[in-house]
Amino acid sequence: MADSPDDTESARNGDESTEKRLVSGWHGRYYEDFAVGDIYKHPFGRTVTETDNVWMTNVTMNLNPMHFNEAYASETEFGERLVDGTFVIALAVGMSVIDVSVNATANLGYDDIRHHEPVFHGDTLFAESEVLSKRELESRDHVGIVETELRAYNQRDDLVLSLERTPMVLKREHAEPSAAAPPGWPDGIGLQPEDL
Template structure:
C-alpha cells in the first residue's frame, strides 16, 4: 500500500525579476518583482499527493438564505425555523449544494487555478448535516494524472475531495476530474497590464 504525501500550499520559489522605471532615462531599477502563487500545472500533480486546502469557511444564516434565493430552492428545511424545528435535526439545514460549492471553492488555489474545464463530479456523498455556524475545511488526494490525447498542452487530473466540520467530522466527499494546462501553455504574465509609472519605496499617494 502506497504512502501519501501531504503537500502544503504556498508560493513557488520562482526567481524574481527587476522592474525598470519606464519614466527614467537611466533605467533605474525600482524593485524586484516577486511572483505570487500562480497555481499548479499538470506536471505538478502526483498520484497520492494530499493537499490540505488552507482556508476554512464558516457558513452563516445569511449564506444559506442567499443560496436558497439564488438557486430558487423552495424546500423549507433550509429557511423556515419553525418547520425545520419539528424535524429530526431541530433546525434549518445548510443547502447541500452550498456545502459542495464551498468545498470546490476551497480547493481552487491548490487544484484548479490553471484548469480550464471540469469534466465531472462523481460519487458525491453528503455524509453529515451542516448547520449555520459550522466551519468547513477541505482536503484532496490525487487519484490519477494523465496526458490528454486530444489536447497536447493539457492533462487530465482526477482527485477525491472531502470536507470536514470544526469537529473533524466528514460532511461531504466527491471525485472530480478536470483539464489543467501544462506548464508553459499560459502566458507568463497572464495578460497583466504594464504600469505607466514605477512603484517605489518613496512613493506617495
C-alpha cells in the same frame, strides 16, 4: 567578523538601498505538478452563515422548508435549519481551486457526491483534495486530466462531504506564467518590469 548591533538594526530598518522587483506569487499547480497520492490541505476554513444559506436557497429556488423555515425545521430530527447541500458543494469546490484548478481550462465532471453529515449555520468547513489519477491526452498536448477526491470536514472533524472532481489542467510550458502576468491578469496591467 560579526556585524555590530548597529549594523544589524540598520539592515532591519531598511536603511540600506534596495531595488524594487516583481516577485512571482502562487500561480497554482500545472499538470506536471500533480502526483498520484498527493494530498493538499486547502488554506483557510470558512464559517457558514445564515446569510449564505438563505441566499443560496433563494437564488436556486430550493423550496425545501428545511433550509428556510425555522418553525418547520425545529420539528424535525435535526431541530434546526440545515445548510443547503449545493452550497456546501460550491464552498468546498471553491476552497480547492487555489490548489487544484487555478490553471484548469475545464472541469469535466463532479462524480460520486456524498453528504456524510448535515451542515448547520455556524459550522466552519475545511477542505482537502487527494490526487487519484492523471493522464495526458492524445488530442490535446497543452493539457492533461487530473482526477481528485475532494473532502470537506467541519470543526469537529466530521466528514461532511466527499466528491470526485476531474479538471483538465494546463501544462506549464503552455501557460507561460510570470510575475508580471500571473493567472487571470491580462498582459500589461499593473506594474511591469520595464517600470522598475
